[in-house]
Amino acid sequence: MSLLAVALCLFLASCKNKKENTETAAQPETEKVVPEDLKWSERMMLSEIERFPEPTKLDFATRARWTYTPGLVLSACSRVYEKTNNQKYYDYIYDYANTLIDSTGTIDTYKLENQNLDMIKSGDVLLYLYPKTKEERFLIAMQTLDKQLESQPTTSDGGYWHKKIYPFQMWLDGLYMAEPFHTRYAKDYIEDEAKKQEIFDHAVLQFDLIQKHSRDEESGLLYHGWDESKEQRWANKETGNSQHFWSRGMGWYGMAMVDVLDFLPEDHPGRERIITYLNLYAEAVTKVQDESGLWWQVLDQGDREGNYLEATGTSMFTYTFAKGVRKGYLDGKYLNVANKAYQALLDNLITVEENGVVNLNQCCAVAGLGGNPYRDGSYEYYIGEKIRSNDPKGTGPFIMASLELDK
Known part of the structure; x- marks a missing residue:
């Protein structure tokens, strides 16, 4: 090869290398919309805001609606705001209430006559906002939710029906939907002492009745639903209970106990009973924790085909145990249970996208009776419901658990 040919080859190779280097340099790193140097509570909250820029669309909604899932995530958001003072979080919370509550205090898409306990949960947003804003419409909306609970139909012994369309039925979910709101509302907004006491007593009664009707003496776990009439196809003809111990059902109940204790007076006679129930619950739930640290969708059947390790219930248990220990309701050993579960979530069910957005995977999308x-409450039913990522019934409790454990 001539010297000229060699020189030409070298020149072309040099140009190619320069072009490749330029192209490599021109590819910028994916911009992080969620910084990775923040605590997990903020990382997940920012991820939720990225996924759902409109808080009324939390839970993959196609239209704005008043329902429990935004209330759950926005309650978590309020705690993140209190820790960080980042205005972005406060604005996100405010946007939900501002969009759905008009100047007269009417709640858009809400119907009191449905007597649906799920609709009470977003009242927590109003309890948070009203003292800061003093907007009369938020107070009126809270009074509407209180009116619903005053008129909510009950079982013969005083347990709230879960919804008007589910007569004579108490579900574990309902205690979290209604009681933390009602006790806090009574504490802060009911001036008549006798009336306030009546609300506290009625809230405690709900826990007494769930323990009485839904708890399995042998395992200590609680069945998802109880039908006083025993007419439902899912109900045991002798006990009225549904067939299985559902992870998130038990999760709702645990969170209800640790949260309602924030507002129940120290000298209320029912307080110690709820703490006793919480300790029995913690013992039973710990016994069915998988060796990985997670919990199964159907709690006591981890070795059964089709069952899976589920994120929403695991997040709820983690929060319940961590808060229970911090508040002195539970023995310190349960902090180890919470930490093990939290690490298992990070190791197995959390993924992070290139842009920093955090995902919580393996969430049961929905389950009812x-x-x-018709949802028959069978094993096949619980394992057959849709599984998805970033269900707010998991992300909200994950944020709250992250705050409790300061991770």
Whole structure:
């Protein structure tokens, strides 16, 4: 090869290398919309805001609606705001209430006559905002939710029906939906002492009745639903209970106990009973924790085909145990249970995208009893419901657990 040919080859190779280097340099790193040097509580909250820029669309909604899932995530958001003072979080919370509550205090998409306990949960947003804003419409909306609970139909012994369309039925979910709101509302907004006491007593009664009707003496776990009439196809003809111990059902109940204790007076006679129930619960739930640290969708059947390790219930248990220990309701050993579960979530069910957005995977999307199409409460039903990522019934408790453990 001539010297000229060699020189030409070298020149072309040099140009190619320069072009490749330029192209490599021109590819910028993916911009982090969620910084990775923040605590997990903020990382998940910012991820939720990225996924759902409109808080009324939390839970993958196609239209704005008043329902429990935004209330759950926004309660978590309020705690993140209190820790960080980042205005972005406060504005996100405010946007939900501002969008759905008009100048007269009417709640858009809410119907009191449905007597649906799920609709009470977003009242927590109003309890948070009203003292800061003093906007009369938020107070009126809270009074509407209180009116619902005053008129909510009950079982013969005083337990709230879960919804008007589910007569004579108490579900574990309902205690978290209604009681933390009602006790806090009574504490802060009911001036009549006798009336306030009546609300506290009625809240405690709900826990007494769930323990009485839904707790399995052998395992200490609680069945998802109880039908006083025993007419539902899912109900045991002798006990009225549904068939299985559902992870998130138990999760709702645990969070209800640790949260309601924030507002129940120290000298209320029911307080110690709820703490006793919480300790029995912690013992039973710990016994069915998988060796990985997570919990199964159907709690006591981890070795059964089709069952899976589920994120929402695990996040709820983690929060319940961590808060229970911090507040002195539970023995310190349960902090180890919470830490093990939290690490298992990070190791197995949390993924982070290139842009920093955090995902919580393996969430049961929904589960209930009865209705149309009919949900029979069978094992096949619970494992057969849709599984998705970033369900707010998991992300909200994950944020709260992250704050409790300061991770």
